[in-house]
Amino acid sequence: MSAKTQLENLVKDFQKKRPLRAGSLIITVYGDAIAPRGGTVWLGSLMKLLEPIGISQRLIRTSVYRLVQETWLQTERIGRCSYYSLTGPGLRRFQQAFQHVYSITNEEWSGSWCLVFLNQLDSETKQKVRDELKWLSFGNIAPGVMEHPRYTRHQLIPMLQEWGALDDTIVMQTQPLEQKSPRALRLQVRESWNLDELAYRYRHFLEQFRPLWRELQSNDNLTPQECLLARILLIHEYRKILLRDPQLPDELLPGDWEGRSAKQLCRNLYRKIYARAEQWLDEHLENASGPLPRPNEAFYKRFGGLRETAQPIAE
Template sequence: MTDQQPLHTPRSLIVTFYGAYGRGNAGGPAGPVPIAALIRLLGAVGVDSPSVRSAVSRLKRRGLLVAGRTPGGAAGYGLSEGARQLLDDGDRRIYGRPSARTGHGWLLAVFSVPEHERHKRHLLRSRLSRLGFGTAAPGVWIAPAHVHEETRHTLERLGLASYVDLFRGSHLGFEPTAESVARWWDLDALAAQHRAFLDAHEPVLRRWSRRKPVPPEAAYRDYLLALDRWRRLPYADPGLPAGLLPPDWPGSRAARVFAALHARLRDAGERFVAPALA
């Protein structure tokens, strides 16, 4: 994430909200979230009503949200099946933070897109990058093997599977694998993202470690903002093997900080969300 990009957009915060509280997990609603409640809950993190409505409309056009009615008859929006699959796939990275070992092997995505479908080539590269793939060669992208299922789901959902062959294997090149990893990924940029997360949220964790009891609204606000920023990192950095990374790699510390915030704040935030949805 560059300094020029906004940290928290209305659209991103809405997706983050549904991922944390809007899927029927841990007491959240399984059906549509009333638009009035969504406006109140996003207002707690600084998003005004017109921005919420505009972002919801864009997410609906993209097929991520679908309009519906709550059991009480209120207008609301729920997740599409594709969006649920997207969020379910993300859980393992965002909350589980799998880390590969050098012996687990690699996943290769080799693709070829006809010239008259250049737009699909751009979409394919963009999605592979967002899944955490590095570039081994033109048309050859690489990632730790554990991202296979999520990659398959994503390519099928976007109608791109017919352009790609997936392979699993080991690196048998002529240079040390650590040197290759430094070519395949921009490790300096990834480290900078981890450090930016730590700069923003490690002080938040320190404050909460001293604070009892946990006020629900403040917990919800701090958790949603931390999750909104964190959830991008396990995609930029897909859990590369620790033995292939620089010795001062900040990713592990960033993961521990987010895990501690999640344990401390997520359920407390639910106590703020539940009355708004009721």
């Protein structure tokens, strides 16, 4: 079975999802392919990119309209063409959503926790802030109290200001623990986050993409466009899991944590196909000035560096 056949299977699996969340896929496309190239793209280019995945033009139009309403994107019309770019709040969300996707190592944990108390907020604002914190993979430690091992108060201020919740939200940073992994803390982590479900989702990700990786070693017949489709689906599925994963330190995770293998597989696949995908983007994506600019320098730092030739990490 060739890499091309494995990609076809991945596309079919995506098309079977109900509801088909095109808006979420468009977020992945912006974060992975468009943001590094200036952040603005012609709607027609976006349609051309997503058509092979089975997203209709009508659904794309509806989805980008909703993303504008939700302040992710803003639109500019020049003649009969519409161009969509990231808003300020949208860029902040993109940076938060993708900051762990392309990293290959977690920073050492200090032992400190960020605690957010929502009890002083009105019910509507509380729900909005809670949803945003869940989107950042915060867990619930108690009613009205959310926790995260890596975020800091400074990182949360823009989001709280955006929702008008800064003055009525209490954010605390605990002192680092001398003993970072006592039994009680590990039990609390399991109550705050559903690690069993996370592990299941990582296993499913490995089952989805390992066959493609194996075929690429012996029968790599993917075109530049197909490499781009594979890359989008890879990052899309991986990103959706990371949105639920607080990136807990190793001392609070099981020794056989599936997230480690998933990260290695994602890195290996991405580095295998990214260059051909970029070739298609160079030739087909446009903004109001013409072809999109080349990716910025930060793009080439993904997964520890894309320009260098590296041996794949064993899964």
